Amino acid sequence: MSGVDIADSAMAAPPNVPISDVSQAQGKPAFVAPRTYLDQTRPVVPPTPLSAVDREQMEGLRTIRAFLKVRTSYDVLPLSFRLIVFDTSLLVKKSLNILIQNGIVSAPLWDSKTSTFAGLLTTSDYINVIQYYWQNPDALARVDQFRLNSLRDIEKALGVTPIETVSIHPERPLYEACRKMLESRARRIPLVDIDDETHRTMVVSVITQYRILKFITVNIKETQKLRKPLRDLPHVGTYSDLASAFMDTPVMDVIHMLVQKNISSVPILDKDKTVINVFEAVDVITLIKGGVYDDLNLSVGEALLKRSDDFPGIYTCSMQDQLSTIYDTIRKSRVHRFIIIDEDSRLKGVLTLSDILEYTLLEGEADE
Numbered sequence: 001m002s003g004v005d006i007a008d009s010a011m012a013a014p015p016n017v018p019i020s021d022v023s024q025a026q027g028k029p030a031f032v033a034p035r036t037y038l039d040q041t042r043p044v045v046p047p048t049p050l051s052a053v054d055r056e057q058m059e060g061l062r063t064i065r066a067f068l069k070v071r072t073s074y075d076v077l078p079l080s081f082r083l084i085v086f087d088t089s090l091l092v093k094k095s096l097n098i099l100i101q102n103g104i105v106s107a108p109l110w111d112s113k114t115s116t117f118a119g120l121l122t123t124s125d126y127i128n129v130i131q132y133y134w135q136n137p138d139a140l141a142r143v144d145q146f147r148l149n150s151l152r153d154i155e156k157a158l159g160v161t162p163i164e165t166v167s168i169h170p171e172r173p174l175y176e177a178c179r180k181m182l183e184s185r186a187r188r189i190p191l192v193d194i195d196d197e198t199h200r201t202m203v204v205s206v207i208t209q210y211r212i213l214k215f216i217t218v219n220i221k222e223t224q225k226l227r228k229p230l231r232d233l234p235h236v237g238t239y240s241d242l243a244s245a246f247m248d249t250p251v252m253d254v255i256h257m258l259v260q261k262n263i264s265s266v267p268i269l270d271k272d273k274t275v276i277n278v279f280e281a282v283d284v285i286t287l288i289k290g291g292v293y294d295d296l297n298l299s300v301g302e303a304l305l306k307r308s309d310d311f312p313g314i315y316t317c318s319m320q321d322q323l324s325t326i327y328d329t330i331r332k333s334r335v336h337r338f339i340i341i342d343e344d345s346r347l348k349g350v351l352t353l354s355d356i357l358e359y360t361l362l363e364g365e366a367d368e
């Protein structure tokens, strides 16, 4: 430190604190470092010691992260699986029927002209078609003729985010796949490899947030260490500015909410704010099944009647629930979100798989 610094810091000392007082009070030689004065301007806040539950929670998170760093996306795949890939020249209407017949909600796209992976088709793309039709009702005849490769033009016309093209090599660490998903806000990520013989890209499979979280909870018993209740984790999940609707809300209003907030579900409430259902982005698929865009004048209640009988139901939790029990539920059931309710079943918040994944990967990361 130069002499100039000492002079500057002495000037910064409170006027009623003589230099000698500071050093004598500390029982130290009368040598004063500039920091002594600088520190006086800031209150010294000792770090709050972590509670046993906090420590255990961090240990649990570290174990999960270490596991994700030594596993690859390949490890998540079952021994045998099927993959449905759509050629980009397929009619949008046909693609809908294929999704419904196979009980899936997304598919990788393949451009057979260039023999390349062309992105992932998801419910957001169908929502874009709905919005396009809604804004241009006289385009219905054309909507019927839309092929998957015209989706980009629709997205351009609407000025919305284009088809998701993020992907990862299946041999990269799973941790990296999760980080990519969080960064792009994608709820699923295609695994894309290069064929050894043809040197062309090859779509291996698609992994979802659900599959990753289930893989964690099936393999890591340390999820049991995540014992902090949600009420002590206020930054996990969303509790304010919640998008919700009523049974008589026009379904188009709810679809707009999904797009505007980039969310995958909207809780449906009773007049007294009790949660009675949830409209999910995947519900749009059955809504426009067979290319019927005229049903968009329905209310949410009417739209929900179109759901198939095997709808698994909605999952709720309370602020008292811990992430360990949330992980237990993920292990046992194919759940995509938890609607957080109070003791009167009123809406308190939303905890989605994105929130759980983000917390599991990133909590305290900046500090470490």
Ligand code: AMP
Binding pocket: 237, 238, 240, 241, 242, 243, 244, 261, 262, 263, 264, 265, 266, 267, 337, 350, 351, 352, 353, 354, 355
């Ligand atoms: P999702 O795409 O559904 O995983 O949600 C993305 C983010 O939006 C998460 O942080 C959720 O907590 C939040 N979110 C989900 N649904 C809603 C909603 N209806 N209102 C407000 N935020 C929500």
